[in-house]
Amino acid sequence: MNPDRHARSMLPIPDRPAPGLTTYDAKDPDTSYPPIEPLRPPAGAPNVLVILIDDAGFGSSSAFGGPCQTPNAEKLAAGGLRYNRFHTTALCAPTRQALLTGRNHHSVGMGSITETATAAPGNSSVRPNTKAPLAMTLKLNGYSTAQFGKCHEVPVWQSSPMGPFDAWPSAGGGFETFYGFIGGENNQWDPALYDGTTAVEPPATPEEGYHLTEDLADHAVNWLRTQKALMPDKPFFVYFAPGATHAPHHVPQEWADKYKGAFADGWDAQRERTFARQKELGVIPADALLTPRHAEIPAWDDMPDALKPVLEREMEVYAGFMEHTDHQIGRVIDTIDDLGVLDDTIIYYIVGDNGASAEGTLNGAFNEMANFNGMAALETPEFLNSKLPELGTPSSYNHYAVGWAWAMDTPFQWTKQVASHWGGTRNGTIVHWPNGIAEKGGLRSQFTHCIDIAPTVLAAAGLPEPTMVNGVQQSPMEGTSMLYTFDEPEAPERHDLQYFEMFGNRGLYYKGWSAVTKHRTPWEMVGPTLPAFDDDVWELYDGHVDYSQARNLAADDPEMLAKLQRLWIIEATKYNVLPIDDRGVERATPEVAGRPTLIHGNTQLLFSGMGRLSENSVVSIKNKSFQVTAELVVPEGGARGVIVAQGGRFGGWSLYVKDGRAKFVYNVLGIQEFPTEADRPIPAGIHQVRMEFAYDGGGLGKGGDVTLFYDGEAVGAGRVGATQAMIFSADETTDVGYESGTAVTPDYLTGTSRFKGSINWVQIDLGDDDNDHFIDPEERFRITMARQ
Known part of the structure; x- marks a missing residue:
């Protein structure tokens, strides 16, 4: 094997012509030049497919014991590894920017979503040019790169048809191809789409059978086939991030109907059922405890009987939506298999960019915009019942009730947005790479985080972290390569310190211990009275013996709690988390928040x-x-x-x-x-x-x-x-x-x-x-x- 001759720490790789004889006449026999060689990564660099599902909790997918059937996730897990202590940031845009850069979300300015950006560096929504995304690094090392689906990392003042497009996937993001949408969510039946930076209309209507996830899979399949047909020796990096299963929960009716009657006994019973299944599968420890329901979440038995048919249908639609999403993902994976390169493709299948979403109110929503406008009261039980047959159809913009989100986060406390507890941040993840992972069907329990993916991919490809990209000196990645876990199930974890923060909900993980404090409740979007940060009540958990954060030890070990609280302050200072910002209307107002307006x-x-x-x-x-x-x-x-x-x-x-x-x-x-x-x-x-x-x-x-x-x-x-x-x-x-x-x-x-x-x-x-x-x-x- 020829050694790699490129100096890859500076990107783009500088052209350095070799000195030698220059002849006067090209016909001179001494005329000699090496042939032009297209840039390629080091020999053996694998293809990469990163799949990121939206708003799916740890207990949603059947691959991790949940009720939503995901046979393609299960198939990948059977041929690869499940990670049961993989973490996200508790919210979509922060997780995505962290995943794509290998840095903590505040380090890349994404302390929250782009719509609530402020002038503070950790919340600006502007990625510093000292932190180039993974796709850019791979492209400049000879990979073909493509993204299909959701991009919620564009600052809102840069999201118009005039850009600037520095933060768009196919301009500054390093993806040569982008087909998808810009923003937090989209209508699955009638989406606002972009091909690169050009707005395009969906190729068909809902009446003609159009669905966004299917369209994204079609484009990914076609791109993969074309890439391997024209550049078979060039590896690819594909980021497949459908808007599913984020609200609105839109899916063809036959997929939802598969689950008719499956949720008639409600969310409390579903948590018990999922918990038992998780132990049966071995994806949680045998001694794990099921955390209790908090008072803010109503019991199923306390919900009005007249509303229960609507609540059931909400969950049937969501389950069908997830299974439908997994089916489309399966089409992409099958294409890679048909092309004969599945064994040489490292696949990350991340079931959720955060915990399940509790933004749908206690009753769920026919149109979730009602809650975002503080008008959820318009959707009375009578109204919701009248709309039951339409849930999931093009005439709805629906979301499920808080209780279902809680059930989808089994066995943990809380949900999306709550960065303090594992219900908001722990997401089941599968890694499949036959040429790089010997074990099939294994379980890994080292602490891992979405910032670990970028360094893992670079390590798998034999590529260094760049020190210079496009003339700008780069800061080091903050994640830890997961490569060491692939063939060592019991290897001591290397990522043993991690802060969490979102909307004032915050926590710290350190060598098995976690100290956490919940500051606000996700579904109280308008007008909640929030405590002072110093009045927040902290909890302490020992993850060595308590997988699910079920036993609060704050009163038993105040010294450990104080140690972790100090560590949180240190990490928060290091990564631009401070000042903590729990403001609502102020952050929604550009002039007050300090972000530009178009x-x-x-x-x-x-x-x-x-x-x-x-x-x-x-x-x-x-x-x-x-x-x-x-x-x-x-x-x-x-x-x-x-x-x-x-x-x-x-x-x-x-x-x-x-x-x-x-x-x-x-x-x-x-x-x-x-x-x-x-x-x-x-x-x-x-x-x-x-x-x-x-x-x-x-x-x-x-x-x-x-x-x-x-x-x-x-x-x-x-x-x-x-x-x-x-x-x-x-x-x-x-x-x-x-x-x-x-x-x-x-x-x-x-x-x-x-x-x-x-x-x-x-x-x-x-x-x-x-x-x-x-x-x-x-x-x-x-x-x-x-x-x-």
């Missing part, structure tokens, strides 16, 4: 064809008066279609033309719709159509009066009874001249929403109406120039 001032000018504008790319019209004015060119025979729309079926507003008349609809969470229609058609020619909304005031989410104008003349009036106070959607956008995604109103379809006529411009203005119902061209020009 839009400034109280007015915004938009043009026809602009679309896929996230809520952070548009002035916020929530909880205030606002006006929308559009200059239209109406053809003979009348106009029709969308002028401007924000949001979609599950909440938003639209100004459009129906039957030649201007119409405004405000849709509250897909539950209430408030229309206002003009009393006459818009005449042919150039005209201004204006909608004014006069907010009632007196608090958040109030209603207001609507007036429509043609060229300054009132032509219609109406009333909006309530508005959405916080967010319209996690995935729907603002579009001018058409509507992408789902439609705000059933008055039109997205496929037929394009405006017939011309739109010269659309302007959104905030604040009180000044009674000037007609914006003259000079004023429009002044605003345009003022924002250059």
Whole structure:
């Protein structure tokens, strides 16, 4: 074997031409140059597939004793290793950035999700260029790289069609190919998709059988086949991160129906059943204890009998969603097998980027945006029962109840967001690599963490951590290679110190011990009274004899507790965790949080064809008066279609033309719709159509009066009874001249929403109406120039 001749610690690898004879005539027999050799990693570097499921707790997958059937995960585990002490950060974007960089989430600025970024270095959502992602390192060493699925690591002010794209997977992230979505979640039936940095529409409709996870698997399969057909000697790194099983829980009905009746006895009984199965499988120790239910989580027997059919169906849909996801993952793995390279592919199958999600309220949700807007009370038991047949279908944006999240985290306490306890951070993980792991069906119990994956991959590929990437000196990775565990089941753990923190929930692991304190409850999103950090009550657990954090030893060993609390402060200081930030509304407000905003001032000018504008790319019209004015060119025979729309079926507003008349609809969470229609058609020619909304005031989410104008003349009036106070959607956008995604109103379809006529411009203005119902061209020009 030829030794590797590349100096790989500096990336890109510098070109260093060898000195030698330069002839005058190429025909001279002394003319000699070595052939051009495409860059490749060191000989023996394996292919890499990292699979990351979303919002799945330790006790969800059948591979770790859960009720959701995951035969492909089980098959991989039978041929590889299960890790039962693998950890995440308790939240999606932080876990993903940590996994992709090999550094702690605060070290890479992702102390929380991008939407709550602050000016503090640990919470900025900006990855320092001293911490290059794994994909970039592998690409610059000769790997083919591709990501399919979710990317929630783009700072919100960089998520518009104008970028900048430094944090996008296929620009600064090191992935040569990206097909998926930017953000925390997406509608599985009608997603907002990107191919690279270009917005694309789904290739089919739900009625035609479209589903996002299937689409992602299709693209991954096609890419893998093409890569091995054209570059068989070049290894690949594929990151397959579907939005599943994050809410909304969307799945074809036949998958959910497989589980009919399986959850009739509720979440308390399900935890007992999962716990027994986990011991039977040996994925938890025989002496592990099942942690009790906390008072904040209702008992199944205390839930209203009338609601229980809805609760059952919520879990049936989720279980079907997970099995469906595992099936699509199986298609990707089967493709690698069919290509003859499965034995030489190291596969990580991580069942969850955090614990199961308890963000669906105590009753679950037909539209989870209700809870995000503090309006969960609108979804009464009667309403939920009326929607039971629709759960999981394109007409829903559903989530399951807190009790099911708790059950999916068996045997641990708490859920996603709670970084203090293993229910938030311990995720079942499988590693499969026949050429690198001799044992089949083994169990590993060394403490491991998502920051360990990047150094493991580099070690497996025989690649050094780079000291320089793109001219920037790199800081060392903070994870520990797991390679030592592959063939040594009893090897002493090397990753023996790890801090945890999320929203003030915090903890520390040190050589088997853990000290933890829960600061806030995930499903109390609006208005909870939080204690001072120094008043939080700490707990102490001895993991040598207590796998599940079931026996609190704080009163028995205060010295050990104090030691770990001090260590937490030291680690928090080292990795930019401080200051701890548990603020809510303040972090949601860019000006207070200190993060940039794309839009400034109280007015915004938009043009026809602009679309896929996230809520952070548009002035916020929530909880205030606002006006929308559009200059239209109406053809003979009348106009029709969308002028401007924000949001979609599950909440938003639209100004459009129906039957030649201007119409405004405000849709509250897909539950209430408030229309206002003009009393006459818009005449042919150039005209201004204006909608004014006069907010009632007196608090958040109030209603207001609507007036429509043609060229300054009132032509219609109406009333909006309530508005959405916080967010319209996690995935729907603002579009001018058409509507992408789902439609705000059933008055039109997205496929037929394009405006017939011309739109010269659309302007959104905030604040009180000044009674000037007609914006003259000079004023429009002044605003345009003022924002250059």
